Amino acid sequence: MSATTRLQSAAARLRPSGRSWVIGLPYVWLLVFFALPFAIVLKISVSEMETVHFKDLLRYADGVVLLALKLSNYEFIAQDPLYLQAYLNSLKYAAATTLGCLFIGYPFAYFMARSRASLQPALVMLVMLPFWTSFLLRVYAWKGLLTEQGWVAQALTGLGVDRLLASAGLIETAGKFMNTPFSLWVGMVYTYLPFMVLPLYANLSKLDGRLLEAAADLGATPWVAFWRITVPLSKAGVIAGSMLVFIPCVGEFVIPELLGGPQTLMIGRVLWDEFFSNNDWPMACAVAVLMILLILVPLALFNKYQSQQRDARGSH
Known part of the structure; x- marks a missing residue:
């Protein structure tokens, strides 16, 4: 088998099949229109708001990476x-x-x-x-x-x-x-x-x-x-x-x-x-x-x- 034939065969194997497209497209749709928006909403729900901006969840100070999650909103919902x-x-x-x-x-x-x-x-x-x-x-x-x-x-x-x-x-x-x-x-x-x-x-x-x-x-x-x-x-x-x-x-x-x-x-x-x-x-x-x-x-x-x-x- 020549090198060109082997490359064509390898490319054919790597090329997505129709079945892969049919299965993959719904997952891409869910990722783009549900998972990513939900992740953004989840991030805002645990962020601290100052004026019109949100503080970063990950902060770097004095060589230490800090993860700041504001859970008071969920606590307030549970208590009210x-x-x-x-x-x-x-x-x-x-x-x-x-x-x-x-x-x-x-x-x-x-x-x-x-x-x-x-x-x-x-x-x-x-x-x-x-x-x-x-x-x-x-x-x-x-x-x-x-x-x-x-x-x-x-x-x-x-x-x-x-x-x-x-x-x-x-x-x-x-x-x-x-x-x-x-x-x-x-x-x-x-x-x-x-x-x-x-x-x-x-x-x-x-x-x-x-x-x-x-x-x-x-x-x-x-x-x-x-x-x-x-x-x-x-x-x-x-x-x-x-x-x-x-x-x-x-x-x-x-x-x-x-x-x-x-x-x-x-x-x-x-x-x-x-x-x-x-x-x-x-x-x-x-x-x-x-x-x-x-x-x-x-x-x-x-x-x-x-x-x-x-x-x-x-x-x-």
Whole structure:
């Protein structure tokens, strides 16, 4: 083999293959758009701010390299009940929104998956139709619908729903829906419902209908077949939709600001105040770091579930 042939062979081995590009690009994306920004935010959260600059973490003095980490921001967050309450509110409303989207979205996704094939594209378009309108305009529209003159508020009042909500503590008084936990929940469920419906529809549309026919032949009622076959097989769609709803809801700012009230303080609002009202960037970054860690917990659980599913399929 000539020297030129050997060089060409070595160059071919060093040249990235298509598989390497496919695998490497997502990691590069995560590095550039998540890991590096998170590292910057983490650095600011443990830095000391002087006027508009941050002190260096590594300092050299008298032949000694000093690492100065300011942890007082995290200590203050742990001691101040305001931050703890904001984190708990964020988790509570995110969980309530996820359950509401699942309760509403699962029947709709099931109906879409069981509709005629010619009708399904139109139904998917109807689910995606709200994205053609500005997110901010849609939230403002709910402000008009839930005020005392809004037709949604009038309909709920006419049906007596306001008294039930008032007795449950979701609104302050009968007939007043705005700036309450109820208005916040309605706005968040409406906004994030498509993120639950689409993964569920994608999962349910792949369900083999012969399994339900076999269950019916074995004497199972439609309700039993639904709970014993359809629901377990749609677990991946439920988990994917729940993650797509829960994670952005934790850090939501616009909806709590426009539809929520004083008792619906969420961590997104606290983060905004620290950045733009208090101009305390280290404290704001510390709040953001803890919020990201809260979001990473359900992601880790989701990845663990996916790994278990892959291992189960591999064992079979």
